[in-house]
Amino acid sequence: MTFKRARPVPLAADRYEFHLDSELDQDIDPHHPQSGAGDYLTWAPESQPSSSDLSPDHTGKGPKDYKRADESILADVVDMLTRHHEIDASDVSVQVEHGEVILTGFVPQRNMKFLAEDVIELIPGVQEISNQLKVPPKNI
Incomplete structure (x- = not known):
């Protein structure tokens, strides 16, 4: 065959x-x-399951009063920024305090500043993002 x-x-x-x-x-x-x-x-699949066939989605519903440790969030933030192919994070510092991610330093392009924020907000446990990244002026 x-x-x-x-x-x-x-x-x-x-x-x-x-x-x-x-x-x-x-x-x-x-x-x-x-x-x-x-x-x-x-x-x-030959046919789509009906909504009655699916159980409710409980993604993101963790135990009561659970909060991710700042160290875990920091590790995920650093991994995401390092692995993202459109972000040069070589001049970026990251701190996490009570679920708030604080970004300081420089990125070469303006879109990287906002892309970093978009990527970080997807990480579980991130409560707030303080994006203090700066883009150096271009020499004319």
Whole structure:
């Protein structure tokens, strides 16, 4: 039995249409390790579950009175700023006090200042962001 490689094309949330990839339109043997079988997702749900089939979403609902430790938040902030491909955080200092993230220092471009804030607000436990980053003036 042979298979064709297909690439998923998103239609909507959790729904994909699959198109044969013309560059990869070759027979694939799923039992041969070098054939590339399994490189592409080839399953999509046949029907969307109704809202009555789904349990309520409790994401973000932690135990009563729980607060993340400032050290954990700091580690996540530093990781996010370091890993983000559009942010140069080499001149940025980060402090966390009672869930408030305080950014000081410099970033080369204005969009990095605001992108840093957008990325940090997604981190669990962040209560407030004090963005004191500065963009140095351009020499004309």
